[in-house]
Amino acid sequence: MALDRQEVQHMATLARIGLTEQELESFQDQLSHILEQFQILAEVDTSGVSPTGHAAGASGGAGVMRDDIPQDSSSFEDVLSNAPWQEGEFFRVKAVLEE
Amino acid sequence: MSDLHRLTIHEAHRRLAAGEISSVELTQDCLERIHQVEDRVQSFLTITEEQALEQARQADQRIADGQAGPLTGVPVQIKDVISTRGINTTCGSRMLQDYVPVYNATVVDNLYRQGAVMVGKGNMDEFAMGSSTENSAFHATHNPWDLQRVPGGSSGGGAACVAAQEATYALGSDTGGSVRQPASLCGVVGMKPTYGLVSRYGLVAFASSLDQIGPITRDVTDCAHVLNAITGHDPKDSTSLPQAPKDYLAALNDSLSSSPLAKGRSKGVLRIGVPEEYFVDGMEPGVRDAVETGIKALEDLGATIEPVSLPTTKYALACYYIIAPSECSANLSRYDGVKYGYSFQDTSDMVEAMEKTRQFGFGPEVKRRIMLGTYALSSGYYDAYYLKAQQVRTLIRQDFARVFQQVDALVTPTSPVAAFPLGAKTGDPVQMYLIDVCTLPVNIAGLPSISVPCGFAQGLPVGMQLIGPHLSEESLLRVAHAYEQATEWHKAVPVL
Numbered sequence: 027m028a029l030d031r032q033e034v035q036h037m038a039t040l041a042r043i044g045l046t047e048q049e050l051e052s053f054q055d056q057l058s059h060i061l062e063q064f065q066i067l068a069e070v071d072t073s074g075v076s077p078t079g080h081a082a083g084a085s086g087g088a089g090v091m092r093d094d095i096p097q098d099s100s101s102f103e104d105v106l107s108n109a110p111w112q113e114g115e116f117f118r119v120k121a122v123l124e125e
Numbered sequence: 126m127s128d129l130h131r132l133t134i135h136e137a138h139r140r141l142a143a144g145e146i147s148s149v150e151l152t153q154d155c156l157e158r159i160h161q162v163e164d165r166v167q168s169f170l171t172i173t174e175e176q177a178l179e180q181a182r183q184a185d186q187r188i189a190d191g192q193a194g195p196l197t198g199v200p201v202q203i204k205d206v207i208s209t210r211g212i213n214t215t216c217g218s219r220m221l222q223d224y225v226p227v228y229n230a231t232v233v234d235n236l237y238r239q240g241a242v243m244v245g246k247g248n249m250d251e252f253a254m255g256s257s258t259e260n261s262a263f264h265a266t267h268n269p270w271d272l273q274r275v276p277g278g279s280s281g282g283g284a285a286c287v288a289a290q291e292a293t294y295a296l297g298s299d300t301g302g303s304v305r306q307p308a309s310l311c312g313v314v315g316m317k318p319t320y321g322l323v324s325r326y327g328l329v330a331f332a333s334s335l336d337q338i339g340p341i342t343r344d345v346t347d348c349a350h351v352l353n354a355i356t357g358h359d360p361k362d363s364t365s366l367p368q369a370p371k372d373y374l375a376a377l378n379d380s381l382s383s384s385p386l387a388k389g390r391s392k393g394v395l396r397i398g399v400p401e402e403y404f405v406d407g408m409e410p411g412v413r414d415a416v417e418t419g420i421k422a423l424e425d426l427g428a429t430i431e432p433v434s435l436p437t438t439k440y441a442l443a444c445y446y447i448i449a450p451s452e453c454s455a456n457l458s459r460y461d462g463v464k465y466g467y468s469f470q471d472t473s474d475m476v477e478a479m480e481k482t483r484q485f486g487f488g489p490e491v492k493r494r495i496m497l498g499t500y501a502l503s504s505g506y507y508d509a510y511y512l513k514a515q516q517v518r519t520l521i522r523q524d525f526a527r528v529f530q531q532v533d534a535l536v537t538p539t540s541p542v543a544a545f546p547l548g549a550k551t552g553d554p555v556q557m558y559l560i561d562v563c564t565l566p567v568n569i570a571g572l573p574s575i576s577v578p579c580g581f582a583q584g585l586p587v588g589m590q591l592i593g594p595h596l597s598e599e600s601l602l603r604v605a606h607a608y609e610q611a612t613e614w615h616k617a618v619p620v621l
Contacts, residue, residue: 033500041483041495043492044484053496057500064443064446067443072513072516100228108227109465119463
């Protein structure tokens, strides 16, 4: 399962990860090698097998629900305390749309 | 410096409650020990000396008031993936180098409510992705038994810290073996509880369907004490099991035949299965010998040992390395340089800012897994990878369920290898992944398991893993404790 360079770049784009030329090259090799290991799953007959998304289901605890009661949350000050860039009560980001 | 840093939790508690020592003395002794060995071991990312001494003073007051619990006044190191209010929680990543949580993880609140003393935050592979702690963005941790070797990972800081006696115990997190495997490589006890038994609230997410917090301790009694403190239903975690609290300490009992699991069996004897698939090719002979000797000791204690088969074991590695990176790629999308963490600002373009933030903020292994997960979840590949892995996950669960009709617990090596030299496996991701081959099936199925020291291979500690059905922690602790009582391995300490 060899990945070509475009596929690796496509994944990086989807994942919003910038890569250097060198990283692109080494990831191409490494990810291809890892995907090769996954081919072993092709030999498993999974027809009619339902997927397990979560281990909690197996121990009886998937999706514990509670009543939707309003509670105090963190303060603006707390929520923004780690923000790299902020203004007033807002996170600031680079312009998304052109002016 | 006295020898207080060598005490177990239960020994320290006895002496604290009797007024023979104070928590300030115990804490100071651990801090001195840290100063003495930390430049060689490097198990910490942050040392919280001032806060620890303040907590120790409060603990002493509480003890004087007759309010001491088993963990009151006892020093702990907490893995740096577990949120601590007001104290850096970096996840071993440049991305969160300056991140300071505004709330505590539920487990931290639970420990503080008990009067715990936190001496610092433990080193780890970045975002808990790795098996040697070499993926920490800040520095490697060294195995106290041989400083040229790795402590295992990803909770390598916690395991090395407990082995080096820098704190009495540690909290780690285990997504595919990250508590048990370093515990094994450092000669200490490590437990991954049943998925959902310990709240994940405040545990920075890696793979949410697999992550579970667990104790790293010097012996099994300590493990039961910590489990008592950190388990319990948490309304802030929707996967937290609605369980009534149990007393895990009461479960410790020397007789294997009185295991609650054994009741109703024809002979009333504990049956332990040995899955042949876990004794893999490439397993070190010294590890095999130590584990086989450990299994013999369990038999001498009255358990019946029978070979069993878990044929889906060979698919677990591929299954895990599709599911965990898929969940990781979703969970780590939150690191965009907007809300917290490292942020690349030197551009006017938002997309470029995000790409550069993630390029410079994440290390290579994290990037590899995000890319892998993105691939497995992308259109055209979802069915072949992610869906297929989830179906195989069902088969792996069913395999365990079938075997637990036949036996009460399983015994296996924790890791096929003892501690390896620093740098030996960093060049090949697949070689690193293979180290978790005996531990990750347990996370896939959400089962509890414990690693206990069972000997040495060429001077390096070896761990034996016990695995049980869902919520069988009491039986596992009982078996592990009986084994520990019959052996001396847990008493061995490295010379530093």
